[in-house]
Amino acid sequence: MRAPGFWHEPAGIMAAALSPLGALYAAGTARRLRKGPRESVGVPVICIGNINAGGTGKTPTAIAVAQRLAARGVAVHAVTRGYGGEINGPVQVDERSHDAKQVGDEALLLAAFLPTWVSADRVAGAKAAVAAGAECLILDDGFQNPGLAYDLSVVVVDAWRGFGNGKVIPAGPLREPVDVGLTRADMVVSIGPEAAQTRFAATWGAWVKVPQLTGALEPLATGMSLDGVPVLAFAGIGHPEKFFQTLRGLGADLHATHALADHQPLSDTLMTRLLREAWQRGAQVVTTEKDAVRLSPEFRSRVMTVPVRLQMDDWAPLDAGLDRVLARK
Known part of the structure; x- marks a missing residue:
């Protein structure tokens, strides 16, 4: 599904007409998040999520966080729902036997970097990962999931698109209102080049009350030049x-x-x-x-x-957050 163009334009007639449905969607998200206490699985859980529907750079961010943890000697696993896949899990992704139709493309990409579990039930997936030796978990795209308790929440946003027209689905690209979602975030990572970061700061900077990290997706040197190709x-x-x-x-x-x-x-x-x-x-x-x-x-x-990799302008706030979480366990 391709996002409607008006999602990323100043709110107009279509967005206004759909706003009542957006209010219902937002109420449903809020009601789901109020369901009972979240369950802890005994190891640190870092949630990499977003407020927007669709791609914002969560998977490269999850990979970058996993690499920072692995460099500390931490056995880190990922838990994801496996968007678009047929398998409900929990099952550990095997690149040799699974394909995108079974587990989703994001799960396959994550599995190239760290042990990755697909599970429609995030708590069940987390427990399976811990039983397999995980000392820390990355919850991929679980910011609106009510089941699993997490210790650090990172909201990822595309700096150029920001939060679109600021409206909730179907009036806009958001799963929940910006002010509501960001109250649960520990930090925001905005991804994009300098011009995009300037645009994000001007449009949405006042809404971000938590530490904001800026970064960009940079091509990974492979030795194969595309210059003039x-x-x-x-x-x-x-x-x-x-x-x-x-x-x-x-x-x-x-x-x-x-x-x-x-x-x-x-x-x-x-x-x-x-x-x-x-x-x-x-x-x-x-x-x-x-x-x-x-x-x-x-x-x-x-x-x-x-291939691209996330490069932060300053890793220190993220590293400090990871150290705090690891020290509490």
């Missing part, structure tokens, strides 16, 4: 244009771009069409890491992947 790019992520801008920044000669819906299945028919178009244009097909894990083996070797 004719490229056909596709991306099925929350904000495909970010990926296309990354390619332009690497000097790629973009002959065509295809913005797909977030998590869109990459069928043989679609991939055959894209590869044929690239051949006709004399271009290399390029995509994101998240999209690449959804490719069938037949096409994976024919598509170039450009």
